[in-house]
Amino acid sequence: MERIETLNNENRMSTQELLQLIQAKIDAGCTDFEINACGQHNIGGSSWAKDKSKTLNFVLRNPGQRVGAMGMKGTFIVVEGSVPADTGWLNSGAEIIVKGDCGDTAAHCAASGEIYVGGRVGARSGALMKHDPKFKLPEFWVLKNTGSFSFEFMGGGVAVICGHDCEKLKSVLGERSCVGMVGGTVYVRGAVDNVASCVEILPLAQSDIEFLASGMERFLSKIGRIDLKKELTNWSEWHKIQPIAVKTSQKRMSIKEFRETEWIEGGIFGEFISDDFSVHxxxxxxxxxxxxxxxxxxxxxxxNICIKNCPQKAISESFVADSEKCIGCGICAALCPKSAWKMVNNNKEITK
Ligand code: SF4
Ligand code: SF4
Known part of the structure; x- marks a missing residue:
């Protein structure tokens, strides 16, 4: 076990110095770290062993933002306490355990791996979670509740919000969660209020109960709260939230309509900004x-590959790209098997 103190006689190690030190020790063969941090960012996720068969283990105290961000499979992080924003940002396979609370945007963009939180998580947590079937499903387990706007634009993965110690809350998902959610599942125990209209709140199916039952003991063991197993496994108190679009095809909403009815009105900064909702x-x-x-x-x-694939239908049968339609995306040049299209800089002055 390599112990690192980041504060010596009031001299604080910078984030860069700490990450370089960790990487040098990994390169020298060290795999286990105990770090007393003072708010340094990106600990854990950005450190990789060249030998992929090795696991990296971190025990952290007082880390800064982005603990475990972009963490890879084989990285295990335990935080003894709470953390600020962006924990597990774009997690790509690491296991991250936070014994206390997380700031905003925990599990933001998580694409694989597991994040276990023994407290509460802040606003926009779980937003943009996603799942590529080539990789293990991302899981995000939270003992208590999330802040507002969580699971915004979620595209895949699973979140489990246990609602412990939330009896007085109007909603364990805060306000306006799940806006723009198009995939994945949020399991939730306790009161839920004012979620987006693009999702539905459903009772659990047997397969959901099996998933939750198989993971709950593991989660509670990781955060050291196995004493709560009985309280959290009364499945009649649970629901699941999924996007309606998964089950039924809906008329496509324009971006203007979306901003007016779903995103801004009553949403973040809605009371403070005036917006003509025009889309540029x-x-x-x-x-x-x-x-x-x-x-x-x-x-x-x-x-004719270029003609068929031009998103703007800008190329004529005589291979003239109509400048009033062409957006210069370069797809024609990228797809042409003979490199007959070449993208050149447009040095003309912009006219209005
Ligand atoms: S650059 Fe894009 S828009 Fe323009 S012609 Fe090529 S494919 Fe079409
Ligand atoms: S060779 Fe290239 S430019 Fe010619 S039709 Fe095919 S894709 Fe288009």
Whole structure:
């Protein structure tokens, strides 16, 4: 076990110094760390062993933001206490245990691995969680509750919010959670109020109970609260939240409609901003393009791949890219098997 003190005689080790020290010790063969931090960022996730058969183990006290961010399979992190924002950001396979609370955006963008929290988590936690079937499903277990706007734009994975010590809360998911959720499942115990209209709250099926039952003991053991098993396994107190879009096809909502009805109104900063809800085009055409496609007749074999795949339907049968439609995305050049399209800088002045 390698013990690292990051504060010596009031001299604080910087994040960069700490991460470089950890990496040097890993390169020298060390795999187990106990670190007394003073708010240094990114501990755990950004340290990798070249020998992938080795596991890395971290016990942390008082770390800063992004504990375990981008953590890989084979990394195990235990935080003895609470942590600030972004814990497990883009977790890619690490196991992260936080014995206390997490700040905002815990498990944000998590794509694999497990995050176990023995307290509460802040706003926007679990937002943008996702699942690539090539990798293990990301799991995010929380003993108590989440802040508002959690699971925003969630696309996959599983979150389990146990609602312990939340009897007085109007909602264990705060306000306006699950906005824009398109995939994954949030299991929740206790009161839920004011979630987005794109999701539905459902009773548990037998397969849900089996999943929760198989994971609950593991979770409670990890956070040292196995005494709560009886309280948290009364499945009649649980529900699951899933996006309606998973089951039924809905009419596609325009971005303007989404902003007016789902995102801004009553949502974050809704009381403080005035917004005309106009949506600006991000991809310009004509002279606004950064690059323009140029076609070389000599190289072309007439396969029509470019014509079929141009997202703007900008290429004519005679291979002229209509500048009023073309956005300079370069897809034609990327797909052409003969490199007959070349993207060149558009040096023209932008005209309005
Ligand atoms: S750059 Fe993009 S938009 Fe323009 S012609 Fe090629 S594929 Fe179409
Ligand atoms: S993809 Fe290339 S080779 Fe095929 S038609 Fe288009 S320019 Fe010609």
């Amino acid at each position: 085009e991000l991809a310009g055409t004509g002279d606004s393009r950064c690059r323009i496609p140029e076609w070389n007749k000599e190289l072309c074999i007439g396969c």
